[in-house]
Amino acid sequence: KNEVEQSPQNLTAQEGEFITINCSYSVGISALHWLQQHPGGGIVSLFMLSSGKKKHGRLIATINIQEKHSSLHITASHPRDSAVYICAVWGGSNYKLTFGKGTLLTVNP
Amino acid sequence: ETGVTQTPRHLVMGMTNKKSLKCEQHLGHNAMYWYKQSAKKPLELMFVYSLEERVENNSVPSRFSPECPNSSHLFLHLHTLQPEDSALYLCASSQDPGPYGYTFGSGTRLTVV
Numbered sequence: 001k002n003e004v005e006q007s008p009q010n011l012t013a014q015e016g017e018f019i020t021i022n023c024s025y026s027v028g029i030s031a032l033h034w035l036q037q038h039p040g041g042g043i044v045s046l047f048m049l050s051s052g053k054k055k056h057g058r059l060i061a062t063i064n065i066q067e068k069h070s071s072l073h074i075t076a077s078h079p080r081d082s083a084v085y086i087c088a089v090w091g092g093s094n095y096k097l098t099f100g101k102g103t104l105l106t107v108n109p
Numbered sequence: 110e111t112g113v114t115q116t117p118r119h120l121v122m123g124m125t126n127k128k129s130l131k132c133e134q135h136l137g138h139n140a141m142y143w144y145k146q147s148a149k150k151p152l153e154l155m156f157v158y159s160l161e162e163r164v165e166n167n168s169v170p171s172r173f174s175p176e177c178p179n180s181s182h183l184f185l186h187l188h189t190l191q192p193e194d195s196a197l198y199l200c201a202s203s204q205d206p207g208p209y210g211y212t213f214g215s216g217t218r219l220t221v222v
Contacts, residue, residue, distance in 0.1 A: 004151070031208035041197050041216035048209060090208030099151035
């Protein structure tokens with residue numbers, strides 16, 4: 001069982017919809033990352049959280065340390081948001097980010 | 110471009126070939142990483158270098174051999190690979206080994222035939 005679980009695995013939405021992607025983890029952490037991976041492979045860091053909430057444009061990330069859960073929200077989704085969204089946590093052994101399998105988001109026009 | 114450049118973007122190699130993947134960053138970061146991303150699996154950490162010294166080898170087979178000649182360059186030397194080694198190989202860097210400030214490259218898509 002992976003230490004980082006994401007849901008859903010796949011998500012299809014219509015342009016303009018509000019999107020939520022969830023991440024649950026089982027280890028104690030000091031930081032959680034949300035990453036975006038476009039077709040072709042490159043990964044872009046969206047957020048790093050250790051508590052609370054962060055907002056950047058239409059993206060919002062929240063974390064609940066007690067419940068070991070984080071969510072990534074996208075407001076007013078757009079086809080260019082189509083990508084794989086990956087949750088990763090830093091905790092446990094040194095030098096190691098532990099990654100979820102990712103959520104494939106497709107936003108249709 | 111994110112600041113971490115990987116070459117080549119795509120590589121097809123036979124099981125008896127020797128090839129190398131290259132990663133370069135000029136962000137002033139002290140830590141560099143190799144990750145493997147196989148289909149339907151999470152990213153897996155392979156190697157970590159801090160100030161050109163290997164600090165983590167995550168039980169990677171010896172057919173993968175990393176090299177970090179300076180803090181800006183990281184190589185992954187490949188020899189006698191297996192078809193199951195086909196994957197996306199991603200390089201990343203951060204200021205120091207730790208939870209903060211990762212920058213990823215675009216990856217090398219490797220196919221072993």
